[in-house]
Amino acid sequence: MTDPSPPAPSPEIRTAQRWNIVWVVPILAILIGGWLIYQNVSSVGPVARVRFDTADGIAAGKTEVRCRSVRVGTVEEVELAPDLNSVLVHIRMDPHAENLLRRGSRFWVVRPRVSGTDISGLGTLITGAYIEMEPGTSPEPWTKFRGRETPPTTNRSIPGLRFTLNADDAGSLTAGSPIYYLGFEVGRIETRKLDLAQNRVVYEAFIKENYRSLVTESTRFWNTSGIDISAGADGFRVRTPSFQAMVSGGISFGLPDGLPPGKAATDDAVFTLFPDESSARSSTFNPSLRFLLLFNQSVRGLVKDAPVEFRGIRIGRVADISFNYLPSSLDQRIPVLIEIDPALLRSETANNLSNIESTFLSDAVANGLRASLKTGSYLTGALFVDLDYYEDSPPAELGTIGELTTVPTVSSGFAQLEAKLSAILEKFQQLPLDETLTKFTTAADESAKTIAEARNTLKEIESVAQSAREILDDPQFKAIPGDLRKTLDQLNTSIASIGPNGPMQGDLLRTLDELRASLRSIKTLTNSLEEKPNSLLFGRESSGNPTPRAPRGR
Amino acid sequence: MTPPRAIHRAIASCHTCGLASPVSLGKCPRCHSTLHLRKSNSIQRTLAFLIAASALYIPANILPIMVVAEFGDVLASTILEGVAIFWRKGDYPIALVIFIASILIPVLKIIALFWLCAAASGKVHPSPAALGRVYWITELVGRWSMVDVFVVAVLVALVQLGALMTITPGPAALAFAGVVVFTMFAAMSFDPRLLWDRLESLEKTKTSGNPPAP
Structure with a gap:
């Protein structure tokens, strides 16, 4: 044991150690705990x-x-x-x-x-x-x-062109209906709304970013839903889109021919949705040239938008048919307003037409340019306006009614048909009918003679028949059947003598019996000869028991 | 009179091998560990660990300890929610076990250690019998508080059935493990002999009338 002197105060020094490294632990613990809580709280979103x-x-x-x-x-x-x-x-x-x-x-x-x-x-x-x-x-x-009940078709964050389409009729187009370009799906309809104030349907459409450049200011949109059957001056047309578009509706768009594309469309642009392709394409007409036609015939079958053609090439359309263009109610002619698109003409012609000073049109009329109504389809009776040169037409001149120039017209269609009919009738009249008729009468006379001769022949035939009847009526001729019957009776009796009960049959049977008996005796003779050929010389041996033998050859 | 105490003779028990030798040697003659009369900075360390445990006790209880994903149905529950779920299901024993092991024992242990630290530093003056019992209980129950962490660890390892059912540990599991570890460290670093030193000095002051040594 060491001495008990207390060196105890030595540990007291350590109590003076105020700060110990161990305090790092609670600080760390607090930091970790705080971080855990913070992380958990901050991981809770709004x-x-x-x-x-x-x-x-x-x-x-x-x-x-x-x-x-x-x-x-x-x-x-x-x-x-x-x-x-x-x-x-x-x-x-x-x-x-x-x-x-x-x-x-x-x-x-x-x-x-x-x-x-x-x-x-x-x-x-x-x-x-x-x-x-x-x-x-x-x-x-x-x-x-x-929350929405139906998903929006296109995410708004997807880049692309978003614009508005106005249509008169919704048809079968709904949200999600595809938009085609040359039959290729490039976008979709996002929503459709009914605009009650404007009385139309408003679609929000979306075109994918890749195809954004296809839509320009001049682009025309049309509905391709369902099957489109139309009958017009061009005849019947049946158009069917893709099956999907037929079921769910669809929109196509394109640039009308000959139209500059213009600037690229911007977001929120507004387009018109045409009911079909032809109306979309015809909507490109820039009807800067308007003429009035006055027809002296029925215009039944001529409708608005009917084509105006020059020798079969479409240059415009019928803009309106109304009496309002005529100042006087006494005028019986039917005014038809046509619009001609100069873009469809040669630029030179177009310039001449639009220039009032130019004598181009009046020269043309002097050369016989006339407008006429022609039947585009005999099935539907649809008419169109045809411009052509009629060299034999009566001379006419350009006129003006109000601000509009009138182009002279010629009757056509049924009116022309009537004229042709009368021409045909006239030709009928000129035919040599009398001469033909006299020929007919001489021919008839000749035939009457022939008939008389035929009648004589018939009479002769009748007399022949008469003489035949006389022969038949002769009593000797009538006795022939009785004689015939007698002959038959005699024949019968002679046949009966040959029959089974007749005398000839009995004789025959007897003769046959005798023949059979003699044949039998010949047989016994041949048998005995076979047995004993010498019996012919020595006579028959009368043994008490003749042994029966089976005949040979059996 | 009380029997003589080692501290008065400056005899220290080796922390490592338990050999009693004079502290003046500096090192244990047997295992050459440093000799201390008492665990150095015992109360300070214990307090530090207790504070760390308390700090972690808060996230351990308010954050989900276990995340159960069953058929895509994700359910994250804290310890108290787990107790409530078992209680509502009628599994009262399990609910009680979880409640005692995960909530009651750590809290009690932390409170008890705080109280012992206070007693060791002379802030409170309980009876020696109470001190002894509290210290014994602290030592006894402390090891059981790890049950919850074990449960989570075992479930996480076992229940990995892909889409059917998956259990993953929540952030509270880490915090709770920290609580348990730190309370164990606190209990380890607490030197109960300080209690009796304090008691003795208290008795001395009672007899001598002098204030207790700092």
């Missing part, structure tokens, strides 16, 4: 409240919210809205997705959907529905949204 019509397929705590199929949050709670007509879905956004909640963000439920154009959301059959969202374009934060 809550968005979305109102849906129904919570079908949405489960609290389970249903995900996705943006372009990337998870950005989950449904935290589903509750019935106070008005009981909808449901409020509380969506807890992931913290990194906070900025997706903007004004204009769109939410919709992705469920399996089958429509005429596509099938989507089949994956949700297994995984369950999820909510897809699309952030709005406005940077303003927003937390209350109205």
